[in-house]
Amino acid sequence: VCAFIECRGVAARHMLSRDKVLTIDTMNPTVKNVEYAVRGPIVQRAMQVEKELREGVKKPFTEVIKANIGDAHAMGQKPITFFRQVLALCSYPELLNENMFPEDAKNRARRILQACGGSSVGAYSASQGIDCVRQDVARYIERRDGGVPCDPDNVYLTTGASDGIVTMLKLLVCGEGASRTGVMISIPQYPLYSAALAELGAVQVNYYLNEEKCWSMDLSELERSLAEARKHCNPKALCIINPGNPTGQVQSRQCIEDVIRFAAKERLFLMADEVYQDNVYAEGCQFHSFKKVLFELGPEYSDNVELASFHSTSKCYMGECGFRGGYMEVINMDPEVQAQLSKLVSVRLCPPVPGQVLMDLVVNSPQPGEPSYTTFMKERTATLSLLAEKAKLTEQILNTVPGITCNPVQGAMYSFPNIISLSLPPQALGQAPDMFYCMKLLEETGICLVPGSGFGQKDGTYHFRMTILPPTDKLKILLAKVKEFHQKFTQQYS
Amino acid sequence: VCAFIECRGVAARHMLSRDKVLTIDTMNPTVKNVEYAVRGPIVQRAMQVEKELREGVKKPFTEVIKANIGDAHAMGQKPITFFRQVLALCSYPELLNENMFPEDAKNRARRILQACGGSSVGAYSASQGIDCVRQDVARYIERRDGGVPCDPDNVYLTTGASDGIVTMLKLLVCGEGASRTGVMISIPQYPLYSAALAELGAVQVNYYLNEEKCWSMDLSELERSLAEARKHCNPKALCIINPGNPTGQVQSRQCIEDVIRFAAKERLFLMADEVYQDNVYAEGCQFHSFKKVLFELGPEYSDNVELASFHSTSKCYMGECGFRGGYMEVINMDPEVQAQLSKLVSVRLCPPVPGQVLMDLVVNSPQPGEPSYTTFMKERTATLSLLAEKAKLTEQILNTVPGITCNPVQGAMYSFPNIISLSLPPQALGQAPDMFYCMKLLEETGICLVPGSGFGQKDGTYHFRMTILPPTDKLKILLAKVKEFHQKFTQQYS
Ligand SMILES: Cc1ncc(COP(=O)(O)O)c(C=O)c1O
Ligand SMILES: Cc1ncc(COP(=O)(O)O)c(C=O)c1O
Numbered sequence: 006v007c008a009f010i011e012c013r014g015v016a017a018r019h020m021l022s023r024d025k026v027l028t029i030d031t032m033n034p035t036v037k038n039v040e041y042a043v044r045g046p047i048v049q050r051a052m053q054v055e056k057e058l059r060e061g062v063k064k065p066f067t068e069v070i071k072a073n074i075g076d077a078h079a080m081g082q083k084p085i086t087f088f089r090q091v092l093a094l095c096s097y098p099e100l101l102n103e104n105m106f107p108e109d110a111k112n113r114a115r116r117i118l119q120a121c122g123g124s125s126v127g128a129y130s131a132s133q134g135i136d137c138v139r140q141d142v143a144r145y146i147e148r149r150d151g152g153v154p155c156d157p158d159n160v161y162l163t164t165g166a167s168d169g170i171v172t173m174l175k176l177l178v179c180g181e182g183a184s185r186t187g188v189m190i191s192i193p194q195y196p197l198y199s200a201a202l203a204e205l206g207a208v209q210v211n212y213y214l215n216e217e218k219c220w221s222m223d224l225s226e227l228e229r230s231l232a233e234a235r236k237h238c239n240p241k242a243l244c245i246i247n248p249g250n251p252t253g254q255v256q257s258r259q260c261i262e263d264v265i266r267f268a269a270k271e272r273l274f275l276m277a278d279e280v281y282q283d284n285v286y287a288e289g290c291q292f293h294s295f296k297k298v299l300f301e302l303g304p305e306y307s308d309n310v311e312l313a314s315f316h317s318t319s320k321c322y323m324g325e326c327g328f329r330g331g332y333m334e335v336i337n338m339d340p341e342v343q344a345q346l347s348k349l350v351s352v353r354l355c356p357p358v359p360g361q362v363l364m365d366l367v368v369n370s371p372q373p374g375e376p377s378y379t380t381f382m383k384e385r386t387a388t389l390s391l392l393a394e395k396a397k398l399t400e401q402i403l404n405t406v407p408g409i410t411c412n413p414v415q416g417a418m419y420s421f422p423n424i425i426s427l428s429l430p431p432q433a434l435g436q437a438p439d440m441f442y443c444m445k446l447l448e449e450t451g452i453c454l455v456p457g458s459g460f461g462q463k464d465g466t467y468h469f470r471m472t473i474l475p476p477t478d479k480l481k482i483l484l485a486k487v488k489e490f491h492q493k494f495t496q497q498y499s
Numbered sequence: 500v501c502a503f504i505e506c507r508g509v510a511a512r513h514m515l516s517r518d519k520v521l522t523i524d525t526m527n528p529t530v531k532n533v534e535y536a537v538r539g540p541i542v543q544r545a546m547q548v549e550k551e552l553r554e555g556v557k558k559p560f561t562e563v564i565k566a567n568i569g570d571a572h573a574m575g576q577k578p579i580t581f582f583r584q585v586l587a588l589c590s591y592p593e594l595l596n597e598n599m600f601p602e603d604a605k606n607r608a609r610r611i612l613q614a615c616g617g618s619s620v621g622a623y624s625a626s627q628g629i630d631c632v633r634q635d636v637a638r639y640i641e642r643r644d645g646g647v648p649c650d651p652d653n654v655y656l657t658t659g660a661s662d663g664i665v666t667m668l669k670l671l672v673c674g675e676g677a678s679r680t681g682v683m684i685s686i687p688q689y690p691l692y693s694a695a696l697a698e699l700g701a702v703q704v705n706y707y708l709n710e711e712k713c714w715s716m717d718l719s720e721l722e723r724s725l726a727e728a729r730k731h732c733n734p735k736a737l738c739i740i741n742p743g744n745p746t747g748q749v750q751s752r753q754c755i756e757d758v759i760r761f762a763a764k765e766r767l768f769l770m771a772d773e774v775y776q777d778n779v780y781a782e783g784c785q786f787h788s789f790k791k792v793l794f795e796l797g798p799e800y801s802d803n804v805e806l807a808s809f810h811s812t813s814k815c816y817m818g819e820c821g822f823r824g825g826y827m828e829v830i831n832m833d834p835e836v837q838a839q840l841s842k843l844v845s846v847r848l849c850p851p852v853p854g855q856v857l858m859d860l861v862v863n864s865p866q867p868g869e870p871s872y873t874t875f876m877k878e879r880t881a882t883l884s885l886l887a888e889k890a891k892l893t894e895q896i897l898n899t900v901p902g903i904t905c906n907p908v909q910g911a912m913y914s915f916p917n918i919i920s921l922s923l924p925p926q927a928l929g930q931a932p933d934m935f936y937c938m939k940l941l942e943e944t945g946i947c948l949v950p951g952s953g954f955g956q957k958d959g960t961y962h963f964r965m966t967i968l969p970p971t972d973k974l975k976i977l978l979a980k981v982k983e984f985h986q987k988f989t990q991q992y993s
């Protein structure tokens with residue numbers, strides 16, 4: 006398309022554009038407001054650079070190292086054998102007759118196939134998800150939360166957590182002007198939230214995480230943010246990502262309790278993004294689900310506070326992003342609203358069935374005594390230990406760089422270091438300073454990170470986000486190059 | 500949830516509801532306007548009836564026969580062996596070392612894996628879809644359309660066709676009051692369209708298909724509809740489903756040409772839903788893609804008319820609904836708008852990779868000389884022949900029923916017969932007459948159809964939609980029961 010246009014020049018292009026029905030001026034304006042940094046300009050440039058390298062263009066580096074997106078398999082993480090065996094069996098049930106697969110894998114596959122229309126993963130499932138998968142999810146949640154009950158009717162399987170989050174926001178949003186729905190999100194945030202809110206025309210209400218206290222949530226900051234927002238919109242929901250993306254923190258039980266009390270008092274719908282629930286590395290840190298804490302606070306809270314929580318097959322030890330599996334659990338949702346939710350999800354027919362299968366395997370993994378148990382545990386532990394190691398490595402090396410400070414990566418898959426000493430010219434270029442920094446880093450070293458401005462940050466502070474996912478040897482190279490680059494950059498612009 | 504509520508009674512329920520943040524009164528009003536009949540009240544009741552049967556409740560029938568949704572595998576259609584072999588290989592690449600799979604299946608799997616991050620279908624793909632899959636789609640379109648060029652950059656892989664259609668509508672919609680975007684859709688329609696338009700707050704502009712002329716499109720009706728719409732909104736797009744759902748027609752080349760000229764003259768963006776492109780049964784009928792006809796009309800049209808067309812893995816001979824595969828091709832889209840489209844799809848990260856794999860296999864199926872070719876062709880032909888037979892059977896039997904008239908099922912998977920003689924009491928019950936009819940049919944015979952009112956129909960006419968998918972023996976039972984029921988119903992209410 007672009008080549009075609011370019012050869013006619015800009016004037017012709019504008020002429021052509023005037024003739025179109027759908028132009029930048031006539032299209033949906035809320036879509037124009039959407040931004041999504043994780044796949045933004047830096048990443049597009051990185052792909053070009055890779056292409057240039059393949060075409061033999063000389064660069065000061067020989068490969069692009071991508072640490073821009075939490076895509077574990079793309080970075081070399083291996084899938085869990087058991088999961089893939091069951092997926093193969095479900096895809097091609099003739100394999101059930103082969104004796105190359107362990108019995109527990111076959112049993113899982115048979116059970117799932119039986120729950121599918123015509124015993125085929127090629128049939129649409131119920132829109133809310135396959136019944137027995139939702140039941141397995143409910144039992145998983147009950148185990149995880151020490152017996153707090155979970156009703157499978159409150160579980161919705163989704164197309165990745167992204168789908169659940171957007172669907173839930175869609176239900177919440179209404180109003181115009183000063184009564185427009187506001188949704189509180191952390192800054193820094195995972196940009197799906199800002200993108201979805203922009204698209205839905207809702208008001209993004211920022212609350213800042215406390216970088217000094219390891220990206221924890223401050224009650225006083227929540228109060229400030231809410232009071233401010235109430236002047237110009239109707240804040241209805243509060244979103245939390247725990248463990249955090251892009252900031253890698255794990256919220257304490259106390260903090261979660263405070264947030265729940267705050268939500269109850271201020272009448273806010275809670276959305277808990279818990280896709281990194283198994284990614285906790287730091288000593289003394291532990292994952293506490295919002296649901297569990299909610300129930301521990303007693304019926305005053307557990308009977309009243311509305312909560313939606315989200316999980317995914319994309320993260321944790323699975324890293325199965327391509328399958329787009331996930332679930333959402335809703336608690337204390339008004340039954341009429343829940344009926345609307347069930348109707349809404351039926352329009353898209355159903356989440357991808359292979360993703361549902363994977364979600365089932367995650368919540369119903371091999372048990373002690375089953376033939377696949379040992380291998381499963383070995384693979385799971387190896388992946389999580391390696392991530393813990395890389396989390397530590399990243400924090401340690403970055404903190405040796407003068408001008409960079411970096412909180413511990415307590416969980417999730419990211420570090421969000423502060424590049425303190427960015428006092429530089431690039432405003433002149435009409436770019437965010439950290440965008441300038443990351444673009445220069447890419448051009449000079451081949452390392453692809455995402456500027457902090459893509460996630461939001463306190464005015465006047467600059468960060469980048471990097472994943473801890475590259476294989477250890479590449480991660481070391483990456484960190485060494487960042488160190489060298491940062492020192493040169495600081496010299497050049499000070 | 501409901502049990503919990505019920506035991507407290509209606510009064511308590513209202514009290515509770517008042518306390519919620521998110522209630523039917525505070526939720527997004529556009530979501531409330533959404534309707535989706537294919538999974539609506541009839542289908543929910545059918546699921547209850549099935550449960551009652553399992554629990555031993557006595558009924559005048561022993562099983563529910565579902566003909567409410569185009570879900571081929573659920574109705575016993577078998578998947579294409581080659582497709583499932585490649586999917587199994589991609590899911591569990593260790594199988595590449597086994598000699599139980601044909602070489603062409605292995606080659607396809609290797610090629611796809613190579614195109615995946617970390618050689619895993621568990622990695623996120625590019626948001627637009629895997630590069631080599633988009634290239635294969637482009638080549639498929641070129642072959643299908645007799646050499647009309649297709650640029651892979653204009654191909655977007657999607658999460659089923661549903662996703663592409665909703666995304667495209669989302670781009671188009673804007674404005675308030677009299678300048679709100681209007682989108683022309685056929686009546687009867689596939690209710691995804693009305694649902695998406697309701698959710699987006701766009702104006703649904705109805706044009707009626709001509710039932711007397713086998714559900715063809717009339718230019719005069721398009722003109723009437725557009726003129727009417729222009730009085731109160733800004734019609735920007737025209738949607739066509741060909742072959743048709745729920746009406747089973749295949750539009751003639753002439754008709755498509757007329758529609759394109761109309762769209763060009765009236766400056767409408769065309770959306771061609773071609774998910775049934777291989778489902779053409781009637782003699783003398785042929786599938787013509789909108790794109791091909793557009794290009795045959797010459798550069799005056801092919802350089803200007805904006806077109807998005809949609810395909811899916813869910814229909815045709817594949818029927819792989821659960822995988823949620825699909826693609827959309829955009830033609831003559833303004834480059835700035837297309838950049839916005841590319842950004843928009845990146846927010847959801849990527850379509851499910853197994854669905855992309857399936858889409859690839861559909862557009863790049865076994866070729867003459869390859870080991871799987873013969874079996875593939877045999878399976879494909881058998882499925883399509885059986886569908887053609889059932890299309891004929893359905894039309895023939897229904898037309899023997901006094902009071903039912905039924906157009907030939909030229910294509911797709913549906914019949915939409917007219918139940919002429921519905922002159923009956925049920926308005927008294929506050930129900931659409933055909934909803935009353937279908938509900939009674941379900942209760943008395945166990946047959947699950949969807950009332951015409953779920954798709955739209957001319958005022959005062961009544962229809963139901965049934966799929967032709969049940970296995971032939973069940974389809975015969977179904978048709979015989981409908982016949983008997985209709986006769987009894989007519990006697991009772993005349
Ligand atoms: C915090 C958070 N939520 C949600 C998602 C969406 O993940 P998916 O849609 O793949 O489940 C991500 C992905 O990176 C994430 O980091
Ligand atoms: C006309 C039409 N378009 C689109 C779809 C959506 O199909 P999918 O999202 O499964 O590709 C359907 C499904 O029945 C359909 O009939």
